[in-house]
Amino acid sequence: MKEITSVSNPQVKAWKKLATKKGRQQSQTYLLDGWHLVKEALNSDEPIQKILVTPSFKYLADLEILPEIQYFSISESIAKHLSETKSPQGIFAEVAFDQTTISPTTASGAWLLLDGVQDPGNIGTMVRTADAAGFSGVVFGPKTADMYQPKVVRSMQGSQFHLQLVTADLSTWIQAFKAKNYPVFGSELNKDARSYQEVGQHQNFALIMGNEGNGMSAELLQQTSLNLYIPIKGHAESLNVAVAAGILMFQLID
Amino acid sequence: MKEITSVSNPQVKAWKKLATKKGRQQSQTYLLDGWHLVKEALNSDEPIQKILVTPSFKYLADLEILPEIQYFSISESIAKHLSETKSPQGIFAEVAFDQTTISPTTASGAWLLLDGVQDPGNIGTMVRTADAAGFSGVVFGPKTADMYQPKVVRSMQGSQFHLQLVTADLSTWIQAFKAKNYPVFGSELNKDARSYQEVGQHQNFALIMGNEGNGMSAELLQQTSLNLYIPIKGHAESLNVAVAAGILMFQLID
Known part of the structure; x- marks a missing residue:
């Protein structure tokens, strides 16, 4: 697991950019913040590219390690920097946009x-x-x-x-x-x-x-x-x- | 209309305290922020004690002056200080708590x-x-x-x-x-x-x-x-x- 401790690390800057529409459009990815969402994405086989986790993350032992995902250990200060919540849980996932398109002519329901x-x-x-x-x-x-x-x-x-x-x-x-x-x-x-x-x-x-x-x-x-x-x-x-x-x-x- | 321009004015401090439960309990009043709410309170004959308004408030001409209410002209910076919104409209009212009590034995509906x-x-x-x-x-x-x-x-x-x-x-x-x-x-x-x-x-x-x-x-x-x-x-x-x-x-x- 790659360790990142500086908020000015280029990868951290890239993640921070995902808070903006422009940043997301460029990378075609977005960020999930918190265990509930990351777990849901894992369970739904979503295209997760990266998982970011702090050393003190509460459910670290429950986190499955999959070969197709890159894992990063991030510091608490990076977690705070990336999160929109006051007390981030210490886990994030960078997920690719859902590229499935559906046409209204075939849509039902x-x-x-x-x-x-x-x-x-x-x-x-x-x-x-x-x-x-x-x-x-x-x-x-x-x-x-x-x-x-x-x-x-x-x-x-x-x-x-x-x-x-x-x-x-x-x-x-x-x-x-x-x-x-x-x-x-x-x-x-x-x-x-x-x-x-x-x-x-x-x-x-x-x-x-x-x-x-x-x-x-x-x-x-x-x-x-x-x-x-x-x-x-x-x-x-x-x-x-x-x-x-x-x-x-x-x-x-x- | 009394004019207040300093954020450190004691009256401003008293209004600011209404953002806390303790402050509201002490004064038995709370603050309405924005024209929609102040107008509703005026129309509903609520016990408004004070109205605070900035000189540039958009609907100043529509504001009725009633003898039982104290009016204050406040600066833009005071309005920003008191408001929880980024762009306050420039009107507030300090309203007494509704003291009506209703017992569940007589309540219906x-x-x-x-x-x-x-x-x-x-x-x-x-x-x-x-x-x-x-x-x-x-x-x-x-x-x-x-x-x-x-x-x-x-x-x-x-x-x-x-x-x-x-x-x-x-x-x-x-x-x-x-x-x-x-x-x-x-x-x-x-x-x-x-x-x-x-x-x-x-x-x-x-x-x-x-x-x-x-x-x-x-x-x-x-x-x-x-x-x-x-x-x-x-x-x-x-x-x-x-x-x-x-x-x-x-x-x-x-």
Whole structure:
């Protein structure tokens, strides 16, 4: 196991760059932080290139050594430097992007489409919820935050290994689903939209969630099969987008 | 309007202390940050004691001047010092705690009980969702984070003005509801618990959500009328607690 103790080591600098979209694009890899995620990646046979671990890492004895992975022993200060959490657990993995692409013409099942969702915590939580609800995948529209951003990765909690994540133009997906007679449900804060409880359960469909402040773009709202509304009974102006997505996903899926 | 320009002014120090539980307990007040919350408080006739505003605040012209409120002009640097956000809007209000108490023996409607929930964003989002779902109130158990913590206040988005928030012992609430034949639903990650879709809709009931990592305490799980489970169809291990609470609240309320 190669030992690195200096924060200014070029390899550490390369890992630090994975916190930026540009850095990730260049290397086509991203970083997992913490035992839960690294274990999930190992169990899912993800393309792990490197594993970084501190000497005091709590579950060091449980860490399997595989020939295709490069292992590094890093100092506590490097772990702190690389982590976005205050008390890193002391284990990281550098994983290659999932290069599988899926076309909307062949996709089936339930799909969540994200139109301009910005908050990484909301995005990660929606991916995790889509996984729990039995969705096939999540499509990230052009204005949605990057799927491999550290905070997104943290809140996905490994769900990226269970369902398909795609970055694509949402109109293309909407048209392809409609062409196959799969309903495409938009969501909006509009009492004239259809209540989400009135449209039944479906096996093949898409659900679109919009931006936290502005909702879905007007352009996409016009392309859907139907736009849904969650009736607000109290005085709150709206629901958090990840909560709304959870209510809709669990209600709509068959 | 009294003008304050120094961060070391004693009044600024007093406001800064409201970021701590101890500071809030001493003054029995908390701070609202941003126009949306201050406007909500004004519209709801909340007991606002002081309003702090920067000279460049965007909606200064819309700010009504009321005789019972003390107004302060604060510098941008004070606004930054007091705010937990990177770009504060330049308006704050110091509001007295809601001193209304409600007893579980007289409470009716739907109530959300929080058992050891720790993340302030989750707590605030659950209060906001309870408001949207038409709940009567939220009870904060002893191990749940403080309701007036700045991050909780930010994510409640003003819902504390629409429903009743109570800090209380949860066992007392559970026993009182059961004595009135109001069902008390626990929630747990246990496939042997009852599916949330099988228990119908209710007007008077309590729903308990537990800690992010450990769920509800074993002690309380034994005191409920029935414990509910949200079936996980995919491979995610669990749902985010605020998402789970949203699904349950919207499903259970009549």
